[in-house]
Amino acid sequence: MGNEKYAILPCNGMDKEAGALARETALRLSARQAGEIVCPVLYHRSAKKYGKLLESSPLLVIDGCRTACASNLAKESGARITRRLNITDYLKGRGIKPGKSLELSTELLDETHRILEELLETDSEEGKAAIAADFTAPLEYETFTQDKYIFRVPRQGFLFNENDCWARVDGTRARIGISDFVQNSASDFLFFEPPQVGAAIEQFGEAGSLESTKTALDIISPFSGTVVAVNAELAEAPETINGDPYEKGWAVELELADFEGERELLMDCPSYLGYLKKKVEREFHKKERE
Amino acid sequence: MGVPRDKIDWCPEIDYDKCDYCMECDEFCPHRVFERRDGEERKLVVANPTNCVVFCRACGKTCGPDALSFPDKKETTALIKKLREELVQDG
Secondary structure (H helix, E strand, O other), X not given: OOXXXXXXXXXXXXXXXXXXXHHHHHHHHHHHHOOEEOOHHHHHHOHHHXXXXXXXXXXXXXXXXXXXXXXXXXXXXXXXXXXXXXXXXXXXXOXXXXXXXXXXXXXXXXXXXXXXXXXXXXXXXXXXXXXXXXXXXXXXXXXXXXXXXXXXXXXXXXXXXXXXXXXXXXXXXXXXXXXXXXXXXXXXXXXXEOOOOOOEEOOOOEEEEEEEOOOEEEEEOOOOEEEEXXXXXXXXXXXXXXXXOOOOXXXXXXEEOOHHHHHHHOXXXXXXXXXXXXXXXXXXXXXXXX | OOOOHHHOOOOXXXXXXXXXOOOHHHHHOOOOOEEEOOOOOOOEEEOOHHHOOOOOOHHHXXXXXXXXXXXXXXXXXXXXXXXXHHHHHHO
């Protein structure tokens, strides 16, 4: 992302306080970056109006609450979201509970400065995030098919959790991603929201999230550790995960905190292959019954 | 996890003071954890808690009024490790 100006699509801010803060944040960011606001109401009425802008600028969506109207609007209109911020989630992380008032309190107005600083700071960190270790050794896969779907699992060198997320470990570092099962179930990915570089992640905690044409999901980290890199390519081309979930489609790289203590709760490749086959059979039988 | 699923207390809890019965969570969850109860005061319940995938919190992300909560991850992880040790000891 670096220093590019965003096109900013915010919540329209007319329902509750978190939305009003989303709107205020968008206005201030726009003033600071000379970026352009995408009015959600006008965009809903006539997406064409913003066609050129959205072709030439990365899109930042600022949602007020988890209903995520602005994100859904962008998705329904076929826009590619480059970055997204949810004000309610942000405030939850700061221990603040927004209310119903549309008039922003001084406390919340003060938060806009912090949000802007964090947004712009993360951008510059993501620009520097290409410090990933070497995970380029070619992989061999076990493959099985079910109907039109092909499922691959690497033969070795990976550990999996029951949430269908993998870790490829190299020394004290691991890359984290999702398995073929998730990408097959979710269909084409449209958006990857990475964790911040430097963030501490717990085992089975969230290491970013993904949205596809069908669903939204969290990447559940098999290990705890500190985020040392995120896959910057996924911001521009999240569908890379669909084509190559175990190599080019990696999501996050961690400096591991407790490899030996945590690996016992994970499956190796043959175990995951067995787990996956059973899961796929179950899912397809369920669909047949429906 | 190497532990019977019914020993692991992991599933969403609905805060009925917040839930507005939009049913987004039920529409999202592919594992039929929730069930709708038309005509009852609580129109949505967690009917199949052991169907919930341990550590999955995805339905919570769909909840506009933030009415779904989950157990503590660290406590759950510690419990699973303890249960595994007990199973090994019991042979």
